[in-house]
Amino acid sequence: MSEVTVLVFGPLRERIGVPELRGHGTTVAEVWAELATEHHLGAVPDGVRAARNLEYCEWTESVSSGDVIAFLPPVAGGSGVATTPGVRAAISSSPIDITTAIDVGGDEDGAVAVFIGRVRDHSDGHPVSRIEYEAYPEMAEAEMRRIAVMLIERDGISRIAITHRVGTLEVGDPSVVIAVSGPHRAEALAACRDAIDMIKESVPIWKREHRDDGAHWVDARHHGH
Numbered sequence: 585m586s587e588v589t590v591l592v593f594g595p596l597r598e599r600i601g602v603p604e605l606r607g608h609g610t611t612v613a614e615v616w617a618e619l620a621t622e623h624h625l626g627a628v629p630d631g632v633r634a635a636r637n638l639e640y641c642e643w644t645e646s647v648s649s650g651d652v653i654a655f656l657p658p659v660a661g662g663s664g665v666a667t668t669p670g671v672r673a674a675i676s677s678s679p680i681d682i683t684t685a686i687d688v689g690g691d692e693d694g695a696v697a698v699f700i701g702r703v704r705d706h707s708d709g710h711p712v713s714r715i716e717y718e719a720y721p722e723m724a725e726a727e728m729r730r731i732a733v734m735l736i737e738r739d740g741i742s743r744i745a746i747t748h749r750v751g752t753l754e755v756g757d758p759s760v761v762i763a764v765s766g767p768h769r770a771e772a773l774a775a776c777r778d779a780i781d782m783i784k785e786s787v788p789i790w791k792r793e794h795r796d797d798g799a800h801w802v803d804a805r806h807h808g809h
């Protein structure tokens with residue numbers, strides 16, 4: 585039986601009380617089973633995904649001693665990952681500098697498409713005072729970079745930069761900035777739109793809204809930026 589490092593995030597971390605612990609098992613499912621027994625978690629909650637060594641994986645995947653296994657609740661949608669020409673991806677704990685974040689265009693590009701997600705002052709009919717964003721930063725940056733590379737290869741765009749903020753954000757603060765440059769506007773606009781949709785679906789970032797009825801973790805399957 586292998587000994588692994590187990591990471592938990594968002595509402596799972598809140599329930600367990602610590603972000604990191606040791607686990608044992610021969611498969612990812614066995615590692616979860618041990619964790620669930622020790623912390624009275626029961627069956628795998630709906631939407632929780634597993635990752636092994638910074639990549640999403642199946643629950644049946646085998647584990648080896650020294651692996652890092654992360655259990656990731658549905659996302660709200662320095663990494664050490666090799667750089668890719670034309671791609672920038674960053675998790676930032678500091679306010680996003682918009683001018684720097686959208687500086688992607690080269691002289692050969694005729695279009696730059698930009699998406700800026702901001703903290704809004706309401707959610708589901710409730711006033712929002714602030715939002716806390718939490719990430720698995722190494723995996724989040726790797727996943728954002730994977731998305732960017734796929735879009736460059738698919739859409740014929742030249743460059744793409746993705747910056748996502750973590751920490752406590754006030755109403756009006758930028759939470760995510762995406763900039764895409766390319767020869768033509770149609771491809772740049774499409775890639776920008778698809779990038780935010782993919783980020784909300786698969787990048788391990790969670791948010792907790794502070795509203796007039798308390799603090800609530802947000803599942804991006806039902807809420808947007």
